Amino acid sequence: MSFLGDLGSALFGAAYEYRILLAIAAIVAVVAMGLVGRRRGWLRSARSHPGRTAAILIPALALALPLGWYLGSPLILSTTVDEPAPIAVAPSQSASFAFPSASAGSDVPSPASSPETATDTTTAPASLRLTGAFHGSDDFDFGRGTARLIETSPGVYVVRLEDFAVRNGPDLHVYLSPSADGFDRGAIELGRLKADTGNQNYAVPAGALHEPGAAASVVIWCKQFGHLFATAPLTAV
Numbered sequence: 062m063s064f065l066g067d068l069g070s071a072l073f074g075a076a077y078e079y080r081i082l083l084a085i086a087a088i089v090a091v092v093a094m095g096l097v098g099r100r101r102g103w104l105r106s107a108r109s110h111p112g113r114t115a116a117i118l119i120p121a122l123a124l125a126l127p128l129g130w131y132l133g134s135p136l137i138l139s140t141t142v143d144e145p146a147p148i149a150v151a152p153s154q155s156a157s158f159a160f161p162s163a164s165a166g167s168d169v170p171s172p173a174s175s176p177e178t179a180t181d182t183t184t185a186p187a188s189l190r191l192t193g194a195f196h197g198s199d200d201f202d203f204g205r206g207t208a209r210l211i212e213t214s215p216g217v218y219v220v221r222l223e224d225f226a227v228r229n230g231p232d233l234h235v236y237l238s239p240s241a242d243g244f245d246r247g248a249i250e251l252g253r254l255k256a257d258t259g260n261q262n263y264a265v266p267a268g269a270l271h272e273p274g275a276a277a278s279v280v281i282w283c284k285q286f287g288h289l290f291a292t293a294p295l296t297a298v
Contacts, residue, residue, distance in 0.1 A: 139229055140256040147211055147219045147262055149188065188212040191276060191295035195225065198243070202228045204291025208279035210237075210265075218265040220251055220279055229257040232285035237265065241277040241294040254281060 190212055195204035206225035212218055220237065227233070236248040251263035270276055281291040 139258060141259040142256040142261050143259050144262050146221060146260075147213045149213055189298050190218070192298055193278065193293040193295040195222075195227070195279075195281075195291045195293040197228065197291050198289040202230075202288075202290045204228070204281065204293070206293075208293035208295065210276055210279075210295060217267070218270060220263045220265060222259075222261050222263075222279070225261065226258045227254075227281050227291045230283050230288070230290055232283050233257075233290060234282055234284050235263050236280040236282055237269070237276045238278045238280045238292075239274050239276075241292075243278065243289050243292045244280045244282045247275075248280060248282075249275065 188211065189209055191210040193208050195206050195208060197203035204227045207223045208225075209221045209223065210218060211221055220235065222235075233254040235251040235254055236244060237251060238245045238248040240248075249266065249269045251265065255261045276295055278295055279293040280289065282289055
């Protein structure tokens with residue numbers, strides 16, 4: 062069953078990756094069939110047998126129209142959200158998550174050694190741990206904006222997308238991936254993408270970041286077709 066699922070994902074992924082070429086090929090095929098049908102008198106035959114024609118066309122349209130809308134509508138539809146930045150609900154302590162070290166020669170202290178001065182448990186700014194810029198998987202599937210991994214209280218994390226925009230698509234979800242290059246089988250799902258543009262927050266499941274290297278990137282991934290839309294490699298601030 063797993064093999065069939067992987068095979069289906071691979072086929073759907075390939076179909077979605079080459080959807081523009083497939084759409085052009087489908088249009089060419091329809092035009093060619095129309096020309097051939099006109100020369101061979103298929104239109105007259107269809108008019109002579111309306112019941113048989115309806116029995117063929119209705120199921121075909123019932124399949125093609127919803128599928129076409131599902132695949133094509135994200136290209137013309139867009140939504141936006143504007144959620145406020147998260148705030149700390151408790152003074153930040155040393156995190157159990159192993160963050161990447163700062164680059165060599167940098168005089169910026171690592172997050173673990175930064176002094177904690179917040180005392181207000183309701184209005185203190187949350188601690189920014191990792192950040193990165195989005196880029197699309199190809200020229201068509203663009204990605205823009207910033208991904209931030211923020212600690213709102215000891216061991217509690219939120220992924221925030223700021224000034225974010227991505228090519229809209231079907232069934233897009235947000236993941237924390239252990240790979241800086243994009244989606245990985247060990248990626249942590251944070252939920253369905255709320256909108257293709259805007260500022261938005263995603264809670265990280267409790268305990269998900271105890272393993273070192275669990276958050277190397279934030280990924281926008283299409284679950285339905287197994288297709289990568291955008292990646293933001295994360296680095297320590």
